[in-house]
Amino acid sequence: MSNRNFLPGLRSSLVSLALASSLAGVMAACSSDTPTATQVPSTISAQLPETAAPATDSIAFYYDGVKTSIKITDAAVLFAACTLNTGDSTKIVNFVNNTLKAGPITAAEVTGLGDPLKPAISDFTGDGTVNCNDAAVLFAAVTVGTDAAKINQFVSGTLKVSGVNVTQAQLDSFFAKSTPTPTPTPIANQIVVTPATLTLPSGSSQTVTVSLPSQPSGNVAVTATPSAGITVTPATLNFTPSVFSGTVTVTSTATPGTTGTVKFSAPGYDDKVVNVTVDQSSNLVVAPTSLSIPANGAAPFTVKLASAPTAPVTVTVTPSSPDLTTTLSSLTFTGANFNINQTIEVSTALGATPGAQSILLDAGSLGRFKLPVTIAPTSTTTFFIDPVNGNDIFPGTAAQPWKTVESALDIAKPTGFKVATAANAGNDVVVTILGGANPEIVGAPINTPTLTAGSVTVLQSPSPKTFTLVMGIKALTLNKGYKLQDINITSGVNAAAGAGAITITNASAGLTSVNIECTATATGAGSCLLVQGSGFHTLKNVNVAFKDGAAGVIGIKGNDANVALNIVGGSVQPTSNTAVVTGILSQGVLTAANVTVDMSANTHAKGSTGIEFNGSGSSVTGSNITVTDNAAAIGVNAKGSNSVVKGNTFTASGNGIGIKGITNLPGFSLADNTFVGTFTNKAL
Incomplete structure (x- = not known):
């Protein structure tokens, strides 16, 4: 957080801050060491704020119409240094990544900012003193935006810093633009590309027109340089004084959701960079277009091609995480079966972490389709069986396990009724068989209940099979x-x-x-x-x-x-x-x-x-x-x-x-x- 990230030469109201001992109400609960997980609830929330962060990862603030900017990670480093009263990069990195959840950052990103205890920032609270309260306001502004109510809530509720109550007028003096941002003026000698931005489905192409801004005096070669996953044909356009406009074809096979670029350059001219946003491939017909699966669950989806290929097409299937597995790792389509749905089932692991995952379908030149998969949170109830030491009159805990699988699967038995009742309440019930090679000889046919909600999984651990x-x-x-x-x-x-x-x-x-x-x-x-x-x-x-x-x-x-x-x-x-x-x-x-x-x-x-x-x-x-x-x-x-x-x-x-x-x-x-x-x- 050196002056390369802040406005150099700020006037007297931007004072140099030598961050001192502690935040009121924060450092009282913090030791000189980095807070542990058990310390966090009394100091700083370990969860991200309820209010969504702004779309960008930095924020601009103004003084006398001059803009400076700061990234969220820089603001987090400043607040961490203040809170811990240390310039130790290891402690700061741990606090930013694990407590503030604002990372990930590395020690190099801390030391690269200079001394985090000696930055120059504004008196955002307007109390005439630059201290840790101002560091908290700045971190809040980068995290939740510049609305005063949201900042005050974040500072008091999430950061646990008391006594801060900024007004919208105070914030607007720093974060509202004091002078209009001028409309960018076209560069007189810049290569002209139409359209100037592209949105391409993965595996598709679009023609763009490339021109020189005026008639050249001699021959000019315009070269196209694409980023990964994007190709341009032809890669070079050769212009003359009589012909100084032409077309190229931009093709993308990149992963949907990514953004690439194509830079057009020529000697004596300013470069033109075209942004390319990649969408889902329209050559792959996927249904449904997203999945939501609980832990230890499964759901299918189908894939076919939109049109007949001229040669066999292989579609590789790649899960984004070990928490997901698929029944097939690849599909093959020909001119004869291109319009026949092929089915893939996605399964989640028993202990899968809830959150956003995906399945990437890669059809080579036909592009990619990134199928969103949400691992839904579940409510899990656990019981235990020990064939040797258990008893079916016990409560089914690890300390007092049941004895038989037969009873756990029979709703007419107390243990089976307890299992089915928990599942029908919407829980995923796991019944774990403890112990080793101990067979159970059943006394009657097993015909499990039919659940109306939830699930029951009976498994052996830690000695399977x-x-x-x-x-x-x-x-x-x-x-x-x-x-x-x-x-x-x-x-x-x-x-x-x-x-x-x-x-x-x-x-x-x-x-x-x-x-x-x-x-x-x-x-x-x-x-x-x-x-x-x-x-x-x-x-x-x-x-x-x-x-x-x-x-x-x-x-x-x-x-x-x-x-x-x-x-x-x-x-x-x-x-x-x-x-x-x-x-x-x-x-x-x-x-x-x-x-x-x-x-x-x-x-x-x-x-x-x-x-x-x-x-x-x-x-x-x-x-x-x-x-x-x-x-x-x-x-x-x-x-x-x-x-x-x-x-x-x-x-x-x-x-x-x-x-x-x-x-x-x-x-x-x-x-x-x-x-x-x-x-x-x-x-x-």
Whole structure:
């Protein structure tokens, strides 16, 4: 905060301030060290003010019509130095960044301003003395604007500085323009560009006219220099005395929301800089155009192209934060499927921090679309289960945990009623299973309640997948809002045709990072894991091993055309060699990514199918699929039109069909997938 940031040579009312001991009412609560988090409430609010800060990060103030300016970070450094009565840059940086929340700044930004205890500022309070109160007013003005009521509220309510009450007239004498700002006069020898500013959707172009201000006496070369993400064609315009105007095409593939520039320059002429604001790509059709997801939640969106491409287009999918994950990392569009929606589901982590995030879709020359994602705040209620030391008459705390998962999922039991009641009040309930490898043998079928609000997640921590829920011959049904995570499940249910040993009935219910073993599936068309209920269902890192006890048994089944089945990671395999079965069957749209399907596991050698889908617009990508050594075996049976099977590895050991139904895969090429071993047919 040296005089390079303030008006040099200010008159007597701008006095040099050697900041002294403390702010009244502030330093009484502060030690000589930087305040800790526990000290903050009695001194300065750790939260940003309710009133929004101005659009710019600096403010101008005037004296005798002469303007000087100060940045918000400079004002924060001044106030911090005063409050702490120190020039120690480490303490000042910590106070600005962590207490005032006005950073981030570095120590170099403090030392670069000179001695923060000796700046020159105005007597904003008008009391004849320049002190810490004036530093507080200046920081408030940069933060909330120059309205007197807002400044007084900020100084007393947020900064906790008492005795300051400035009037609007006082502030206007410094912050209102005392002389009109003149309209900028065109530079006589500046290159002329029309239009002078551009707003471009990412992946689009606009023609601009470039001219010299007057006829030149000789040849002149005008060069265009764009910033990152912007290109100009041609990069140079060669003018003559007879032709001194022309056009260039400005193209942007930058991220939406950013601003770039194009500088036009020529020897003997003043440069002209054109600002370019980048909007969302109009070549990508995204619906919805924003998402709001609670922690430990998920929501889908769709993507397609606005028009047919001349060559295949790959769209990469990149979350802005580890708090977000997507089911697909890329999409591929061709002239045949460009107008078919491809679905991506966005999931949030269990402990995701509420706030603004995004998903960036990058289609190369077609531009980018930045999908805003808001992680919504949630109210979380936590209970605990200890299979060894717990008791279902306990309150369910970490000190006095419950004993059984079965009771926690049964609304007829006191523990299950307590869980469902908390969820239906709008809470996201987390039931944590403590301890290690301690199986629970259930005594009755589990059919969870159907929630009207909130959610229930039962998971094991800190030793995931060491607890096993032993269902025996009892069916497990997860209804709306109920999820299981990081556990093992075994089932001896022989599911009837069209039924499942484990059933998910709603898109808000589900499984994440769960190992399932079905030991008794022996009825044709019965499933180990059955997914039903319209909507977008996600199974993430779910491993299913199922007994092939009868022809037609299915490992994972999406039950009807209204079920959009999304499988990310995980694996499916048979456990014996009894009958022809199917690993994954989706009657609706299937999105399978990074899944391992091994139909040759455990000596299985029947003419079985790894994956079969019937929904139009399905995709199988990045997966490993092993077919059995049988001429009738199929890796992927593509029955849904306008679908994609790409980036997978198919393995065979003499017989079998890698992919069947390539007429439903527009633009299909054998090179799209890797084939290892010998097949009867790689694709047909």
